[in-house]
Amino acid sequence: MKKIIILSILLSATTAIMAGNPDRIGQAGATQLNINGWGRSAGWGWASVSSVSGLEAMYSNIGGLAYTPKTEIIFSRTAWLLGSDININTFGFAQNLGGNGVLGFSVMSYDLGDIPITTNEQPDGGIGTYKPRFTNLSAAYSKQFTREISGGVGFKIFSESITNVKAQGLGLDAGIQYITTLRSNPKDKGYNKMKKNDVKFGVSLKNIGPDAAYSGDGLSVKRTDPETDQQATVSQRAASFNLPTLMNISASYDVRLDKNNETYFHRFTPAFTFTNNAFSANQFTIGAEYGYKKMLQLRAGYGYEKGILNYDTRTNAFTGITGGFTFEVPVSKDSETTFGLDYAYRHSNPFGGSHTFGVRLNIGE
Numbered sequence: 500m501k502k503i504i505i506l507s508i509l510l511s512a513t514t515a516i517m518a519g520n521p522d523r524i525g526q527a528g529a530t531q532l533n534i535n536g537w538g539r540s541a542g543w544g545w546a547s548v549s550s551v552s553g554l555e556a557m558y559s560n561i562g563g564l565a566y567t568p569k570t571e572i573i574f575s576r577t578a579w580l581l582g583s584d585i586n587i588n589t590f591g592f593a594q595n596l597g598g599n600g601v602l603g604f605s606v607m608s609y610d611l612g613d614i615p616i617t618t619n620e621q622p623d624g625g626i627g628t629y630k631p632r633f634t635n636l637s638a639a640y641s642k643q644f645t646r647e648i649s650g651g652v653g654f655k656i657f658s659e660s661i662t663n664v665k666a667q668g669l670g671l672d673a674g675i676q677y678i679t680t681l682r683s684n685p686k687d688k689g690y691n692k693m694k695k696n697d698v699k700f701g702v703s704l705k706n707i708g709p710d711a712a713y714s715g716d717g718l719s720v721k722r723t724d725p726e727t728d729q730q731a732t733v734s735q736r737a738a739s740f741n742l743p744t745l746m747n748i749s750a751s752y753d754v755r756l757d758k759n760n761e762t763y764f765h766r767f768t769p770a771f772t773f774t775n776n777a778f779s780a781n782q783f784t785i786g787a788e789y790g791y792k793k794m795l796q797l798r799a800g801y802g803y804e805k806g807i808l809n810y811d812t813r814t815n816a817f818t819g820i821t822g823g824f825t826f827e828v829p830v831s832k833d834s835e836t837t838f839g840l841d842y843a844y845r846h847s848n849p850f851g852g853s854h855t856f857g858v859r860l861n862i863g864e
Contacts, residue, residue, distance in 0.1 A: 527778035528740030536589030538841030538857030542823020543800030546770040546786025548749035549701035554593040560703040561651035562676035564641035575857030580850035599643040609633035650675040668711030674703035697753040710739040744777040766790040780804040820846040835863025
C-alpha cells in the first residue's frame with residue numbers, strides 16, 4: 500500500500516512538470532488567494548506542503564489540519580511589500596472534533612490604504628478618498644484516516660470591492676498527506692526507534708472554482724443622444740476571470756540529530772515542493788527547518804522559477820528567498836497549553852520585502 504501511494508505521487512509529479520502554459524501568465528484574477536498570511540509556514544514558502552500541520556495547513560495543505568491536537572488560535576499581521584503601504588491581517592482557529600476530525604476557520608483582510616478619488620472632470624483629485632476592501636473567508640475539514648494518511652477539503656469565499664464596483668467568488672482547496680518511515684523495525688531501540696514517521700509526502704490543490712466577474716455602478720456610463728439630446732445610462736459587462744489554480748507536490752525528511760537519546764531534542768528537516776501554476780510560472784521550492792524540542796524552530800527556503808535570477812526577466816517582485824523562526828513555550832509547568840511567536844520574511848526587489856508577525860495559542864487538555 501505504501502509503495503502504491505508513493506508511486507502515485509511520483510507519477511503525478513511527472514505529469515505536472517510536463518504541464519503548464521506560460522502564455523497564460525497574468526490572466527487570472529483574485530491572485531490574493533495565493534498569499535500566505537501565516538507567520539510559520541511562510542518562512543520556507545511552499546516547501547512545507549508535506550510537513551505542515553495544524554491551523555496553518557488550511558493554506559498550504561489541508562491534509563495537515565488533521566494533526567491539530569485540540570484547539571489552535573492564530574493571529575498574524577503582514578507588512579506586504581514594505582513601502583507599498585499594504586497590510587494583511589489573518590485570523591483563524593481550528594478545533595479537534597474527536598474521531599480524528601478537525602474543523603478550521605480563517606479570515607484574511609487586506610488593508611490597501613486610502614486612494615484619492617479622481618474623475619474625468621477632476622483628474623487631480625481633491626474630492627476625497629476611497630478604501631478598497633479585499634477579504635477571504637475559509638472553512639475546512641480534515642480527517643486522519645489512518646496513522647499514515649490524512650486528507651481534507653476546504654471552501655473559500657473571496658470578495659473584492661471599491662465604492663461602486665465589486666467581485667465575489669467561491670473556490671475549493673483539497674489536500675492529502677502521507678507519513679511513513681524510511682526503515683522500521685519493531686525491535687529497534689534508541690536512535691532507530693526515533694526514526695518513526697520521518698518521511699512525509701503531500702499533494703494539495705488550490706483555488707478550484709467557477710469564473711468570477713466585476714459588477715456595479717462603476718461599470719455604467721452616461722451617454723447623450725446627439726439627435727434628441729437625451730441622456731441614458733449604459734451598463735458595460737466586465738469580462739470574467741479565472742481563479743489562480745495551482746497544484747503542489749511535496750516531500751520532506753526528518754533527520755533526528757540525537758543518536759543516543761530516545762527522546763530527541765534536535766531535528767533537521769529538508770523539504771522540496773514542485774508547484775504547477777495554471778496562470779504563472781511553475782516553481783521549485785527547497786527549504787529546511789531546524790527544531791529544538793518544540794520550543795524553537797529556524798527555517799529558510801528558496802523558490803526558483805524560470806527567469807527569477809534576472810531582474811529583466813522576473814515576472815514577480817519576489818526573488819525566491821524566504822526565512823523565519825518560531826519561539827513557543829508552555830504557559831505553565833503542568834499545562835499542555837502553549838503560546839508562540841512566529842516571524843517570516845520574503846525578499847523582494849523592488850520594495851523592502853514582506854514581513855509577517857504572528858502569535859499563536861495552542862490549548863491543550
